[in-house]
Amino acid sequence: MADIKVDVRGETCPVPLVETRKALRKASPGDTVEIIGTHPASKKEIPMALKALGLKLVDIQEEEDVWTIKVGT
């Protein structure tokens, strides 16, 4: 079980979504993927993608325009 981190701070559409998907494809079952970013729309859209992919949103936090999304695989 690995903890995979995806840093997309400063990236804009569609990079946060694309990098999230790339990391999720590489993850093994049981891994945790943590995405950290600043693009406002992606904070809404990554959870939408997770739902479509049937993955579990573990946690979502935001502090001073930087959000962190944790996903279970």
Add this chain to the structure above:
Amino acid sequence: MTEKATIVVHSGDMDKLYSALIIATGALSMGMEASLYFTFWGLERLVTGKLEKGALSSMNLLGLGKWMVRRRMKAANVASLERLLQDFKELGGKIIACEMTMQIMGIRQEDLRQDLIDEYGAVGTYVQEARESSITLFI
């Protein structure tokens, strides 16, 4: 069956190529399949070295508009078309090149970015892809 998006890339304009690639990589990222069917001016962008050569669809102003937009895109940290294409392929996207366009424009397979192209086809290939798609666009 997995949902699918099929996009005809007819325009070779830089901004329209961005729209097509952003939607296509977005669809893949959200768990869909995606196919891009490159035809006419769109296909010209897959000729080696021509990817970034498209004008702006509006306000190009002999290249000045494009230069300004590119500068602002750089400031906003927008991904390059090359990067979006690589991401599209990495996420399993399929690229089809229109054979008739190749004939009309005198483009040979060896002129094209064969590292990106999965298939050479005609209208039947597009229709077959589109009939299985819940999203289909003409850009």
